[in-house]
Amino acid sequence: MMHPETRRQATRLFAALEYGEQLAHDCARQQLHWIDDTRAQRFLKTQARQEASHAAFYRRAAEWLMPGHHYQPPATLRQYGKRLQRALDNNDLCDSLTGSQIVLEGFGEQIISRLNRGMDNHGIGFRRIRRLLLRQEQSHYAFGLRMLQQQTASEAANAGRIQTLAADYLQQVQRIMEEMSDVFVSLDEDPGEYCSDLLDNLPDWIRGPCR
Secondary structure (H helix, E strand, O other): OOOOOHHHHHHHHHHHHEEEEEEHHHHHHHOOOOOOOHHHHHHHHHHHHHHHHHHHHHHHHHHHHOOOOOOOOOOHHHHHHHHHHHHHHOOHHHHHHHHHHHHHHHHHHHHHHOOOOOOHOOOOOOOHHHHHHHHHHHHHHHHHHHHHHHHHOOOHHHHHHHHHHHHHHHHHHHHHHOOHHHHHOOOOOOOOOHHHHHHOOHHHHHHHHOO
């Protein structure tokens, strides 16, 4: 009974979320080779498995909503992916943590948590697994915060760099939201609130000049 346009826009959203989860998977797999701590390595291995599972779920959800249709992720999100890939190519843990576990995971958490009600109202299923994914995204975000705090504790200069990196990634998120605004409007959401909520949820030591 879902309206065809709502179905189409939800499928576009799931395509974007699948791409984001694949990005997070690639980051977690590479980050575990840069970290000596055994517990952190185990967490990243688990995260990589979870991200792969999330990506597969969103792919199946998109196929269920619109069989035979495939939407490319937004161009702005692909640009975000290229920016994050540069961090991986440079073996830059600080950059990749900021772009993946903090901004990307935080963005995904905002989307899932804010859209759960709208998805329920529009009859978009997968309620139980959507809530499981939200809890896992929250754990990935918390892990990223702990790792970055360790970075700032070991090198005081990193604090200013993390703020600069966060501002750069947040600007790209703003562009993603502008490109995908019709998706969120179709689900009765205000796109402008996502970036402000994402920023408000960042701790002051990361938010810095982004305020």
